[in-house]
Amino acid sequence: xxxxxxxxxxxxxxxxxxxxxxxxxxxxxxxxxxxxxxxxxxxxxxxxxxxxxxxxxxxxxxxxxxxxxxxxxxxxxxxxxxxxxxxxxxxxxxxxxxxxxxxxxxxxxxxxxxxxxxxxxxxxxxxxxxxxxxxxxxxxxxxxxxxxxxxxxxxxxxxxxxxxxxxxxxxxxxxxxxxxxxxxxxxxxxxxxxxxxxxxxxxxxxxxxxxxxxx
Amino acid sequence: xxxxxxxxxxxxxxxxxxxxxxxxxxxxxxxxxxxxxxxxxxxxxxxxxxxxxxxxxxxxxxxxxxxxxxxxxxxxxxxxxxxxxxxxxxxxxxxxxxxxxxxxxxxxxxxxxxxxxxxxxxxxxxxxxxxxxxxxxxxxxxxxxxxxxxxxxxxxxxxxxxxxxxxxxxxxxxxxxxxxxxxxxxxxxxxxxxxxxxxxxxxxxxxxxxxxxxxxxxxxxxxxxxxxxxxxxxxxxxxxxxxxxxxxxxxxxxxxxxxxxxxxxxxxxxxxxxxxxxxxxxxxxxxxxxxxxxxxxxxxxxxxxxxxxxxxxxxxxxxxxxxxx
Numbered sequence: 001x002x003x004x005x006x007x008x009x010x011x012x013x014x015x016x017x018x019x020x021x022x023x024x025x026x027x028x029x030x031x032x033x034x035x036x037x038x039x040x041x042x043x044x045x046x047x048x049x050x051x052x053x054x055x056x057x058x059x060x061x062x063x064x065x066x067x068x069x070x071x072x073x074x075x076x077x078x079x080x081x082x083x084x085x086x087x088x089x090x091x092x093x094x095x096x097x098x099x100x101x102x103x104x105x106x107x108x109x110x111x112x113x114x115x116x117x118x119x120x121x122x123x124x125x126x127x128x129x130x131x132x133x134x135x136x137x138x139x140x141x142x143x144x145x146x147x148x149x150x151x152x153x154x155x156x157x158x159x160x161x162x163x164x165x166x167x168x169x170x171x172x173x174x175x176x177x178x179x180x181x182x183x184x185x186x187x188x189x190x191x192x193x194x195x196x197x198x199x200x201x202x203x204x205x206x207x208x209x210x211x212x213x214x215x
Numbered sequence: 216x217x218x219x220x221x222x223x224x225x226x227x228x229x230x231x232x233x234x235x236x237x238x239x240x241x242x243x244x245x246x247x248x249x250x251x252x253x254x255x256x257x258x259x260x261x262x263x264x265x266x267x268x269x270x271x272x273x274x275x276x277x278x279x280x281x282x283x284x285x286x287x288x289x290x291x292x293x294x295x296x297x298x299x300x301x302x303x304x305x306x307x308x309x310x311x312x313x314x315x316x317x318x319x320x321x322x323x324x325x326x327x328x329x330x331x332x333x334x335x336x337x338x339x340x341x342x343x344x345x346x347x348x349x350x351x352x353x354x355x356x357x358x359x360x361x362x363x364x365x366x367x368x369x370x371x372x373x374x375x376x377x378x379x380x381x382x383x384x385x386x387x388x389x390x391x392x393x394x395x396x397x398x399x400x401x402x403x404x405x406x407x408x409x410x411x412x413x414x415x416x417x418x419x420x421x422x423x424x425x426x427x428x429x430x431x432x433x434x435x436x437x438x439x440x441x442x443x444x445x446x447x448x449x450x451x452x453x454x455x456x457x458x459x460x461x462x463x464x465x466x467x468x469x470x471x472x473x474x475x476x477x478x479x480x481x482x483x484x485x486x487x488x489x490x491x492x493x494x495x496x497x498x499x500x501x502x503x504x505x506x507x508x509x510x511x512x513x514x515x516x517x518x519x520x521x522x523x524x525x526x527x528x529x530x531x532x533x534x535x536x537x538x539x540x
Contacts, residue, residue: 111306114269114379115320115370116295129310206310208353 004175012164016183019160022150026082027143030089035135037090038097048098052091059091063149067156081158085149089142096138100131133203140195147188151180161187217246218282220377220409221268226277227433228263237263239433240277247376248407250400252414252424254456260433265379265413269298281377296320299370299378299408303385305362307354313339313365314350320373338368341402360391367399371408380412384419396423417460421445421468429453441468466496474528475512475521488513491520499528 005012041048061069066084074080104127112122154162161184168176203209222245228238238260245251255261266272267279270291279286286294307316314335321331336346342364354362363383370378384392400423403410414420420427421441429436429444429452437449445468448454457465472491487510489498498510502525509524 105304105306107302107304107306108308109306110271111300111302111366112308114271114295114300114302116292116298117319117323118292121323126308208309208311208355 001175001178005179012179012183015159015161015163016187019147019150019162019184019187022078022081022085022153022158022160023143023146026085026089026146026150027139029082030086030093030142030146031139033086034090034093035097038094038135039101041094042098042101045102048102052095052098055091055094059088063088063152064155067153071156076157078153078158080156081150081153084153085146088149089146092142092145093135093138096134096141097131100134100138101127103134104130129202130206133199133206136195136199136202140192140199143195144188144192147184147191151184217248219244219280220247220249220282221245221411222280222283223264224278224280226264226267226274226279228260228267228272229275236260236275236433238267238274241435243428243435243438245409245411247409250403250410250412250423250425251428252412252420252426253428253430254414254417254420254424255430256415259430261413261415261428261430262381264430265381265411268377268379268411269295269300296324296373297375297377299375301363301366301370301378301380301383303382305354305366307362307365307369309354311353312350313344313352313354313357316354316365317369317372319369324373334372335368338371339365341371342368343398344368360387360395363387363395367402371406375408377409378411380410382414383412385414385416392419399423417456418464421460421464429456442470442473445469446473463496466499467494469495471495471498471512471523472521475523476527478511478519478522486511486522488519489523490515495523495528498523502528 037051041051063084066087067080070080070083074083108126108130109122112126117126150158150160151162151165154160154166161180164176164180164183168174168178168180223241223243226238226241227236229236241264253261253264263272267274268286270286281289281294281297308319311319314332317335317338318331321334326334335350339346339349344361344364349357349361349365354365357365366383384395387395396419399410402408412420412423414423421444424441426438426440427444428438429449431452437444437453439447439449444453445457445465448457470491471489471493474495475491487501487505487507489501489510489512491512491514493512501507501510507525509522511519512521512523514520
């Protein structure tokens with residue numbers, strides 16, 4: 001195991017970075033798509049319910065099926081992988097964005113507008129900070145699941161840590177399987193941890209628990 | 216003559232998908248500096264009427280004027296900043312301290328930091344919260360009553376001339392509510408704000424309001440002083456509504472001259488004397504504390520104009536007797 005690591009650490013590092021690149025790029029695109037959609041949907045209970053059940057259906061399609069479905073459109077490689085990851089993320093991110101904005105007490109919104117705050121001020125200073133914990137929770141879950149699903153993308157030549165895993169399986173070579181598993185789970189674990197700490201901070205901020213805790 | 220702060224001209228409101236009007240053809244003038252309570256049961260249109268003033272709801276037809284100007288011609292946000300708004304659920308921003316909550320509008324109006332800090336302190340003192348103790352707290356660290364005090368302070372931050380209050384004390388326990396009511400009366404007298412205060416509580420409406428608007432099925436049933444409403448209810452609905460008011464409250468509103476009996480002006484009697492404007496509540500208290508059977512009523516030239524007896528007061532507390540007196 002260790003000899004494999006010492007011999008091929010540069011290749012493994014390349015694969016790790018490639019994996020991170022896949023994850024980061026697809027998360028970035030996912031967020032740019034999902035946040036505006038979620039914000040728009042949160043205005044209507046009916047519309048958000050309809051859209052979420054649609055995304056829910058899409059989310060239930062197995063990843064291999066979705067990969068092969070999109071290969072005719074985007075070909076083999078990173079493009080298809082990123083497209084699939086973005087599609088999957090919509091369910092989690094849109095759902096949490098909608099839930100985040102809808103969780104804000106209606107009286108806070110009414111008081112804010114009633115006292116003469118502008119829509120822009122309301123969004124940036126009131127609604128966003130209050131919805132942030134739930135949105136961040138969505139980002140955390142989506143990122144972790146993207147790290148997982150991205151390993152499967154190696155099947156369609158998108159690269160990443162999945163290459164180690166699938167090569168190892170095909171050649172029945174334990175060190176590759178071992179390091180592939182360790183690296184991808186470690187990445188998922190650390191990411192979860194880092195996002196969780198952001199989330200906790202955001203919760204404290206939204207609830208007003210930053211300073212003095214006496215009631 | 217006080218200026219008209221808010222004027223309703225034939226204002227109606229119909230919500231989408233309903234055939235009935237929530238508010239139908241309301242005409243009313245609110246003079247500057249007056250404390251008006253709007254009383255009605257749920258579904259009477261009282262809240263709708265209030266919330267059309269700051270355009271939380273838009274009137275379907277008719278006009279609302281703010282010091283003579285059509286409110287639709289005013290910039291919405293600037294207009295709302297001139298109106299203090301207090302709602303039952305308070306709606307404090309949970310992620311901001313008490314200080315930040317109160318300072319929100321002054322900050323938007325670009326007051327300097329010193330002025331804002333002083334204003335926050337002054338407002339907290341006005342609503343009987345110690346600035347030192349409360350400034351840095353978050354809303355969740357406050358009791359319900361304290362939250363509504365902060366809500367009141369926040370609404371008054373930019374010194375609005377008009378306050379709209381939608382059942383602000385509705386969710387607060389009876390003792391705290393009484394304190395808050397008395398403080399609100401004190402604040403209103405001190406600062407001479409124009410207040411529109413919605414409530415479903417008859418006693419609260421009569422205790423706070425210089426004038427009371429009684430709403431039922433979207434229309435104004437009566438708009439008069441508490442005294443005017445109790446002595447001359449406009450219709451059967453108003454009469455039934457004020458019957459639910461407790462007797463002590465009613466006695467507080469009624470004045471000596473409304474029930475006194477004629478006496479011989481030459482009569483010299485060493486009985487206790489009260490003014491014509493004295494409330495029957497105070498006279499009743501006097502009877503209970505002193506073993507007396509009657510008091511004399513004198514006018515402001517100290518001439519005796521009538522008398523009130525214990526027997527009579529016992530009768531006047533019953534509905535009907537008061538009206539025929």
